[in-house]
Amino acid sequence: xxxxxxxxxVRGMLLLLLLPAGVALMALAWFIHGTxxxxxxxxxxxxxxxxxxxFLEHRIRESGGAIDSLDAGDYFQEVFHHAFAIAxxxxxxxxxxxxxxxxKPLFASDKQGGVNIHDASVPEAPPWILAYxxxxxxxxxxxxxxxxxxxxxxxxxxxxxxxxxxxVSVLLMVLLVGxxxxxxxxxxxxxxxxxxxxxxxxxxxxxxxxxxxPDEFRPLVGxxxxxxxxxxxxxxxxxxxxxxxxxxxKTPIAAVRQILQDTGRPLDQELRQxxxxxxxxxxxxxxxxxxxxxxxxAHVGQSAYPVKxxxxxxxxxxxxxxxxxxxxxxxxxEERCWPIDEQDLNxxxxxxxxxxxxxxxxCVELLLEECRDQMIIVVGDxxxxxxxxxxxxxxxxxxxxxxxAPGHGLGLAIxxxxxxxxxGEVRCGLGRSGGLTVTxxxxxxxxxxxxxxxHDR
Amino acid sequence: xxxxxxxxxxxxxDGLSSQLEKLGFSVDIASTAHDGIVLGEQESYxxxxxDLGLPDGSGLDVLRRWRGSNIGFPVLILTARGDxxxxxxxxxxGADDYLTKPFQAEELIARLHAIxxxxxxxxxxIVKAGYFELDQSRQTLKANDxxxxxxxxxxxxxxxxxxxxxxxxxxxxQLMEQLYNLNDNPSENVIEAYIRRLRKxxxxxxxxxxxxxxxxxxxxx
Numbered sequence: 001x002x003x004x005x006x007x008x009x010v011r012g013m014l015l016l017l018l019l020p021a022g023v024a025l026m027a028l029a030w031f032i033h034g035t036x037x038x039x040x041x042x043x044x045x046x047x048x049x050x051x052x053x054x055f056l057e058h059r060i061r062e063s064g065g066a067i068d069s070l071d072a073g074d075y076f077q078e079v080f081h082h083a084f085a086i087a088x089x090x091x092x093x094x095x096x097x098x099x100x101x102x103x104k105p106l107f108a109s110d111k112q113g114g115v116n117i118h119d120a121s122v123p124e125a126p127p128w129i130l131a132y133x134x135x136x137x138x139x140x141x142x143x144x145x146x147x148x149x150x151x152x153x154x155x156x157x158x159x160x161x162x163x164x165x166x167x168v169s170v171l172l173m174v175l176l177v178g179x180x181x182x183x184x185x186x187x188x189x190x191x192x193x194x195x196x197x198x199x200x201x202x203x204x205x206x207x208x209x210x211x212x213x214p215d216e217f218r219p220l221v222g223x224x225x226x227x228x229x230x231x232x233x234x235x236x237x238x239x240x241x242x243x244x245x246x247x248x249x250k251t252p253i254a255a256v257r258q259i260l261q262d263t264g265r266p267l268d269q270e271l272r273q274x275x276x277x278x279x280x281x282x283x284x285x286x287x288x289x290x291x292x293x294x295x296x297x298a299h300v301g302q303s304a305y306p307v308k309x310x311x312x313x314x315x316x317x318x319x320x321x322x323x324x325x326x327x328x329x330x331x332x333x334e335e336r337c338w339p340i341d342e343q344d345l346n347x348x349x350x351x352x353x354x355x356x357x358x359x360x361x362x363c364v365e366l367l368l369e370e371c372r373d374q375m376i377i378v379v380g381d382x383x384x385x386x387x388x389x390x391x392x393x394x395x396x397x398x399x400x401x402x403x404x405a406p407g408h409g410l411g412l413a414i415x416x417x418x419x420x421x422x423x424g425e426v427r428c429g430l431g432r433s434g435g436l437t438v439t440x441x442x443x444x445x446x447x448x449x450x451x452x453x454x455h456d457r
Numbered sequence: 458x459x460x461x462x463x464x465x466x467x468x469x470x471d472g473l474s475s476q477l478e479k480l481g482f483s484v485d486i487a488s489t490a491h492d493g494i495v496l497g498e499q500e501s502y503x504x505x506x507x508d509l510g511l512p513d514g515s516g517l518d519v520l521r522r523w524r525g526s527n528i529g530f531p532v533l534i535l536t537a538r539g540d541x542x543x544x545x546x547x548x549x550x551g552a553d554d555y556l557t558k559p560f561q562a563e564e565l566i567a568r569l570h571a572i573x574x575x576x577x578x579x580x581x582x583i584v585k586a587g588y589f590e591l592d593q594s595r596q597t598l599k600a601n602d603x604x605x606x607x608x609x610x611x612x613x614x615x616x617x618x619x620x621x622x623x624x625x626x627x628x629x630x631q632l633m634e635q636l637y638n639l640n641d642n643p644s645e646n647v648i649e650a651y652i653r654r655l656r657k658x659x660x661x662x663x664x665x666x667x668x669x670x671x672x673x674x675x676x677x678x
Contacts, residue, residue: 283559346540
């Protein structure tokens with residue numbers, strides 16, 4: 001069975017739902033109107049016939065059961081415009097005469113009240129009549145009185161009325177469809193504005209989207225603008241990084257090439273050392289720049305499992321330094337997610353733990369916790385620690401990543417740089433056992449976004 | 458000492474092998490993952506240096522193949538990427554250490570000697586209790602569903618203690634001796650936290666509490 005495709009636009013969906021619902025409700029109202037109209041008119045006719053029967057009965061009783069005296073010709077018909085039939089054991093009377101074939105069979109029945117008679121075979125009589133039959137005794141004589149109304153003509157006028165109702169309904173429906181259309185279009189106008197803003201953005205006429213519009217769209221527009229900000233920021237950063245990189249790498253390459261191409265010059269020990277040191281420069285530059293460009297920084301839609309990553313790293317470092325113990329203390333559940341890029345978090349944890357592992361004498365402890373609006377990472381070791389003055393400059397700003405000497409400071413400088421991008425802070429101190437304790441605090445992103453400091457620097 | 462070097466860069470491989478041969482190693486060079494797998498399976502080596510980026514596959518797959526067929530020589534992996542996840546994956550696949558390219562030959566040789574020394578006298582060393590297997594050399598626990606869990610140092614020592622004598626009740630004081638942490642006077646709560654973590658791995662019923670006495674590993678099936 002083929003499934004009909006749902007319209008993908010909001011307007012299409014609204015119209016698809018509202019229009020058939022409007023039509024169906026209108027049709028239902030029209031149908032109910034018809035049924036009620038028919039029932040009402042029937043009840044009305046029946047009650048009138050009943051009154052006339054009662055009137056006739058009254059007259060017959062007054063005349064003491066003599067039907068003849070009622071033979072006033074067209075009197076009743078003129079007064080009531082109804083056909084009637086009266087029967088006593090001695091006499092039967094039907095007016096008008098042409099209805100007799102329809103009414104006479106009713107004398108014999110013993111029904112009281114209204115009867116519908118459909119019979120199109122009698123000429124000059126209507127095909128559908130409603131008759132009201134009543135029998136009563138006067139002085140021991142059974143009298144039957146029937147009053148009948150031509151329903152055909154009533155039906156016709158009723159149908160005319162019903163048709164008019166249909167016409168009015170259709171008109172109303174057209175108005176309803178129109179107002180729905182206008183309502184939906186008006187309500188969706190901000191979307192069109194947004195769409196045109198996006199088009200203009202794409203064609204480069206504007207660089208950010210105005211955050212006006214209904215409340216429902218404001219967060220969306222805000223997020224979009226933030227995304228644009230971070231995109232632009234990143235592009236700038238990677239361009240800068242690449243430019244710097246080519247500057248700093250091409251010179252040593254040129255130097256090494258010069259030496260190697262100079263066939264007249266013997267490759268002595270000193271020259272070899274020079275080449276090696278130039279190549280080391282290139283490697284150092286590459287490493288630092290590549291690492292920086294790999295950091296994701298704060299952006300939407302990222303997450304990592306801190307406990308899982310921490311366990312893996314602790315286990316790995318425990319394998320590499322088998323004489324030391326790497327411990328985890330945390331109240332976080334295994335499946336708890338932090339809104340930090342996985343590679344960034346790995347880099348922070350890895351560098352902190354690796355550093356601690358190098359300096360510790362037998363134990364490294366990692367603490368992961370959350371307090372209200374912050375994610376907290378604490379790494380402590382039982383190594384020799386760092387002397388007071390050096391503690392202050394450890395991995396501090398000003399010392400750029402590619403200016404740090406490899407070894408002790410490099411890992412911490414990376415951590416500083418990443419944490420800074422998330423609007424967090426790193427503090428170094430000495431633990432109770434004298435070893436270095438590094439505390440990283442990173443705010444949860446909604447706090448950063450609201451203060452708009454979420455991109456670095 | 459025979460050594461296998463799996464590296465696709467000819468210049469690097471030749472340079473390394475000549476330096477290693479000066480130190481008394483006899484080096485076989487494989488330049489593809491396929492050759493590496495075959496050589497590792499057929500010959501018996503003392504150690505291996507394995508590059509992760511090979512032309513016909515990942516070095517990690519080579520390593521997994523070897524470890525899958527119980528080839529246990531120590532492996533030093535070489536990687537150009539240097540992100541932590543790759544290092545973790547390398548060690549999980551069964552490597553003993555890693556080195557990031559470029560490296561100095563002295564560093565490589567020092568690491569190589571270290572992993573050879575560590576692997577000396579190392580055998581498959583597994584403590585079994587019930588459905589659980591504790592791999593002492595890899596510090597991992599294999600549960601009954603075949604899943605491998607990595608353990609921190611204290612978790613491992615506690616579990617080794619408990620699983621070493623299933624059915625024996627260990628007091629908190631005894632277990633506290635297995636504890637290493639930065640706090641000089643660890644409280645008994647620390648032991649309770651570790652027991653909670655271990656119970657998550659092996660099931661609540663497997664480590665039983667004997668009120669006032671301590672804990673017991675219940676290995677009944």
